[in-house]
Amino acid sequence: MKAIIGVDLGGTNIVVGAVAEDGNGLYGLSTQRTPAAGGPDAVVELMVKMTRECMEETRKMLGPDIEFIGVGIGAPGPLDRNRGIVLIAPNLGWRDMPLRDRISEAVGLPASLDNDANCAILGEWWRGAAQGAKVVVGLTIGTGVGGGIVIDGKLFHGASDIAGEIGHTTVDLNGRRCKCGNYGCVEAYASGAAIAARAVEGLEAGASSKLPEYVNGDLSAIDAQLVYRAARDGDEFAREVVRDTARFLGATVANMVNTLNPDVVVVCGGVTLAGDQLFVPLREEVRRRAFKPAVAACRIVAGALTGTAGVYGAAATFKAWYCDGKE
Amino acid sequence: MKAIIGVDLGGTNIVVGAVAEDGNGLYGLSTQRTPAAGGPDAVVELMVKMTRECMEETRKMLGPDIEFIGVGIGAPGPLDRNRGIVLIAPNLGWRDMPLRDRISEAVGLPASLDNDANCAILGEWWRGAAQGAKVVVGLTIGTGVGGGIVIDGKLFHGASDIAGEIGHTTVDLNGRRCKCGNYGCVEAYASGAAIAARAVEGLEAGASSKLPEYVNGDLSAIDAQLVYRAARDGDEFAREVVRDTARFLGATVANMVNTLNPDVVVVCGGVTLAGDQLFVPLREEVRRRAFKPAVAACRIVAGALTGTAGVYGAAATFKAWYCDGKE
Numbered sequence: 218m219k220a221i222i223g224v225d226l227g228g229t230n231i232v233v234g235a236v237a238e239d240g241n242g243l244y245g246l247s248t249q250r251t252p253a254a255g256g257p258d259a260v261v262e263l264m265v266k267m268t269r270e271c272m273e274e275t276r277k278m279l280g281p282d283i284e285f286i287g288v289g290i291g292a293p294g295p296l297d298r299n300r301g302i303v304l305i306a307p308n309l310g311w312r313d314m315p316l317r318d319r320i321s322e323a324v325g326l327p328a329s330l331d332n333d334a335n336c337a338i339l340g341e342w343w344r345g346a347a348q349g350a351k352v353v354v355g356l357t358i359g360t361g362v363g364g365g366i367v368i369d370g371k372l373f374h375g376a377s378d379i380a381g382e383i384g385h386t387t388v389d390l391n392g393r394r395c396k397c398g399n400y401g402c403v404e405a406y407a408s409g410a411a412i413a414a415r416a417v418e419g420l421e422a423g424a425s426s427k428l429p430e431y432v433n434g435d436l437s438a439i440d441a442q443l444v445y446r447a448a449r450d451g452d453e454f455a456r457e458v459v460r461d462t463a464r465f466l467g468a469t470v471a472n473m474v475n476t477l478n479p480d481v482v483v484v485c486g487g488v489t490l491a492g493d494q495l496f497v498p499l500r501e502e503v504r505r506r507a508f509k510p511a512v513a514a515c516r517i518v519a520g521a522l523t524g525t526a527g528v529y530g531a532a533a534t535f536k537a538w539y540c541d542g543k544e
Numbered sequence: 545m546k547a548i549i550g551v552d553l554g555g556t557n558i559v560v561g562a563v564a565e566d567g568n569g570l571y572g573l574s575t576q577r578t579p580a581a582g583g584p585d586a587v588v589e590l591m592v593k594m595t596r597e598c599m600e601e602t603r604k605m606l607g608p609d610i611e612f613i614g615v616g617i618g619a620p621g622p623l624d625r626n627r628g629i630v631l632i633a634p635n636l637g638w639r640d641m642p643l644r645d646r647i648s649e650a651v652g653l654p655a656s657l658d659n660d661a662n663c664a665i666l667g668e669w670w671r672g673a674a675q676g677a678k679v680v681v682g683l684t685i686g687t688g689v690g691g692g693i694v695i696d697g698k699l700f701h702g703a704s705d706i707a708g709e710i711g712h713t714t715v716d717l718n719g720r721r722c723k724c725g726n727y728g729c730v731e732a733y734a735s736g737a738a739i740a741a742r743a744v745e746g747l748e749a750g751a752s753s754k755l756p757e758y759v760n761g762d763l764s765a766i767d768a769q770l771v772y773r774a775a776r777d778g779d780e781f782a783r784e785v786v787r788d789t790a791r792f793l794g795a796t797v798a799n800m801v802n803t804l805n806p807d808v809v810v811v812c813g814g815v816t817l818a819g820d821q822l823f824v825p826l827r828e829e830v831r832r833r834a835f836k837p838a839v840a841a842c843r844i845v846a847g848a849l850t851g852t853a854g855v856y857g858a859a860a861t862f863k864a865w866y867c868d869g870k871e
Contacts, residue, residue: 352702352707376677376678376679377805379837380679386802397835476707478705510631
């Protein structure tokens with residue numbers, strides 16, 4: 218049996234697992250905090266260590282005949298896929314980091330590099346909620362909002378590997394300033410950080426809510442997960458924050474539906490914990506805004522591979538890059 | 545020599561020409577008003593008549609050896625390419641019109657059908673301002689705002705032939721209502737009709753401008769062309785209207801740059817008559833909003849095939865559909 222190691226490098230966690238070449242099996246999965254403060258060397262060292270341990274663990278489970286054909290790496294930031302270099306990763310403080318070759322040399326296997334959000338969406342197409350779709354538009358909602366586009370089973374990278382930055386598309390021309398420098402990006406409203414910030418702003422402006430009780434009055438402890446929990450618990454203000462999030466996300470998804478006419482839109486990340494509180498108004502907003510026949514052709518679903526989409530997808534990008542002709 | 549007849553059906557005009565199979569030549573070009581009020585039969589009859597005259601004219605010029613291999617038709621509205629049917633064309637009052645087969649049977653040649661804006665953008669890729677580009681995003685600005693996406697020389701149609709409706713993407717969530725039912729579409733600001741409406745609104749609100757002098761005080765006679773002319777003549781208010789148009793278009797183009805990372809964005813239609821008045825602030829707005837490396841990879845240009853992009857592109861869609869495997 219052949220397997221590919223998928224390595225999903227995030228600003229918060231590193232997740233590593235061995236994926237069977239046909240996608241039917243995930244072995245030796247492990248998660249560790251990203252030692253970002255230790256600089257690039259500490260991060261690379263841990264990625265290599267986790268990769269070796271994953272291979273060992275997988276061999277123990279499946280026997281010594283297992284053959285590892287390579288390592289697929291998903292990493293944040295604009296990157297140069299051909300050269301295997303992370304150009305800029307603000308959360309890690311990296312610039313021009315030759316991540317692919319450092320991992321490849323240390324592990325003794327060929328490796329590939331792609332964007333982390335791209336990997337997650339390709340993972341959802343390969344083994345998750347978007348299986349069988351012809352055109353997939355995906356959003357990954359965490360600290361920021363990432364995106365990815367899969368067409369006929371292949372990631373769409375654009376002219377210079379930057380395609381899919383859907384989190385930084387404008388839905389309100391004169392809106393909130395985003396960290397990217399633009400105004401009114403959906404990320405400025407619907408990222409985990411933005412959801413928490415909007416909740417705190419509302420509370421400080423006097424909104425009636427049980428949210429402060431969850432954090433003993435310390436509003437700085439409110440995060441997006443807590444907003445979803447309060448919404449599930451029936452808190453009206455928390456529900457309003459989630460509904461507003463659905464509105465901004467809905468305008469963005471409607472833009473993608475009219476532009477790319479996908480058959481599946483997959484929304485990944487912690488925000489999906491809000492469940493119907495999010496998805497019911499999200500689908501309604503898309504119906505309100507996008508062309509009817511395009512809406513009719515499109516399912517809007519939550520990601521199915523919680524925590525592992527990036528590992529599956531990183532392995533899939535290696536497979537596409539290495540086995541199918543390094544495209 | 546082989547040639548394809550390109551037929552560009554618009555709400556206002558029908559344009560027909562014979563395009564050499566290799567794109568190196570356009571013959572027997574003619575334009576007529578669309579007899580929309582006469583119903584589908586009058587329109588089809590005129591399209592057939594123009595096609596026959598074009599073939600005759602081309603034979604006269606190039607000799608009897610010319611072989612016509614088919615007819616490519618560009619038409620407005622959502623359509624079913626496989627069945628060759630225009631589903632809805634509000635400006636023509638059509639529903640479920642089997643346009644492709646009616647033309648094909650009357651002319652005695654195979655025919656194909658695609659969206660008119662798609663055809664114009666493919667035409668610009670084939671023979672116009674976007675030649676050689678890997679990823680093209682195009683906008684056609686006339687009465688409405690159409691769009692098209694070309695990837696690796698092929699139109700991108702999405703899951704159900706609706707991809708490319710960029711004119712109906714939201715840039716202002718709470719903005720002007722658009723004819724499509726959505727709020728804040730770029731078409732509601734940057735179409736010819738919207739440009740004229742915004743100018744008239746400004747004048748009625750007391751803006752100082754020479755625009756009324758051009759129309760002897762009859763504001764209802766102001767159209768977008770006149771606004772561009774006044775802007776070129778130095779009228780400050782007209783320039784402001786064009787700058788605002790650039791701002792809305794710029795946010796839309798920036799969204800496309802971040803989403804699709806094109807190497808060329810091509811803007812077609814009457815609005816390009818505004819020249820630098822439009823393109824200088826448009827490029828600036830895109831630079832302000834989109835990711836630097838994506839902006840660096842992208843040229844934003846005016847269409848080069850004024851009045852004929854749709855004919856070239858309709859012929860190219862026939863070629864792709866018929867000669868390259870009916871995809």
